[in-house]
Amino acid sequence: MSTKMPARVVRLLTGLTLFGVSVALMVRADLGLASWDVLHQGLAARTRLPMGLLVNGVALLVLLLWIPLRQRPGVGTAANVALVGLALDATLALVPPVDPLAGRTGLLVAGILLNGLATALYLGARLGPGPRDGLMTGLAARGLPLGPVRTLIEVTVLAVGWLLGGAVGPGTLLYAVGIGPIVAWLVPRLTVPAPAADPTGVTAPCPA
Template sequence: MSLKTVFEFIRPAHEVPKTIWSSDTPLTLRPKPITFLFLVMGLWIFGTGEAIIIASGIGVSPWTVLAQGIGQQTGFTVGESTFIVSVMVLFMWIPLRETPGIGTILNAILIAMAIDVMAPFLPEPTEIGPQVVQTIIGILLVGIGSGFYLTANLGPGPRDGWMTGIQQRSGWPIGRVRIGIEVVVLSFGIILGGTFGIGTVLFAIGIGPAVAMCLGIAGRWSE
């Protein structure tokens, strides 16, 4: 395999591609087994990536920074603040005409479950080198998980639905949309008093390209 072929295979996607496992409609209550498999697998990988980032100890994702900031201002726990953010983001779906589905519900359940199940088995490095490497691995896994579960087309999670809705209405590349959202969310989280670190910056910068690349790979892999 030539280097040119490799670069072509990992070329980022500008939108969510249709694959052989994609559902024809996100509203179906009886998805194909392969579709449901890729949905569950993607969400679990996504949650594992989040757990790896948390265990690295050098900063969490921008959405968690925002949840911490809201908690600082209101007295809510991070979990309660995260739920409030999810509801607010779902309201933002309305003008974008996005449709929730099975994936929207399982997003909240399986990602949270994966984080709790995987956390006890993950290393917690204390030196900056291994911490950065672990954070990058986590970001890549979040990208891979996103590539699988978004292409299943059974309804994105609240945040990813907002991302894909903006992309579809604007025509902007999905990687740029994701970076823009993460940077804005991070900024509000910091203003409200949320904590962040090197890992947070790496996530904000790296998640857009990671998701776009993995969506591109998923699309070409299924051809």
């Protein structure tokens, strides 16, 4: 698998675009969303702004929290802020609401599977974490336990989003249970190899 930068950028952009598409499919399923997307949908319901615009706006606000944590964004971080919401809004404009429960269930399952693939692609590009992931790892780097921190953040944004009117349902639970194993299986298979260390033991830079 090539580690050249153009291939990694294509992998990154593909993953982020598919991530936005996957969220839109879950929105159209109307069976519940992932915790952060419950927040985004709740904000959209209150403000009447496009959900994708709010996805990008929240990502930018979260990115500001990196400053006191001394986290350094990468190309992937900036692309995440800009691209996911655009892909989400574009897909919502193209995919109409679905009424039959069977169709909505199919959209939900497709959305979760595609979300796992998209996550593995953009993480596997090794060009920087998304703002929300970076917030969690930044807090962990400051000495806080990653597991409880992630749980606290996820539960908090889920509760706030639900209070604002975001959709919580069986899809929320299915996503919470299913996304971890999907990503864990795909990431090792879709991650570009790290550069080999040279004979002196110093890691060689990734070729451009």
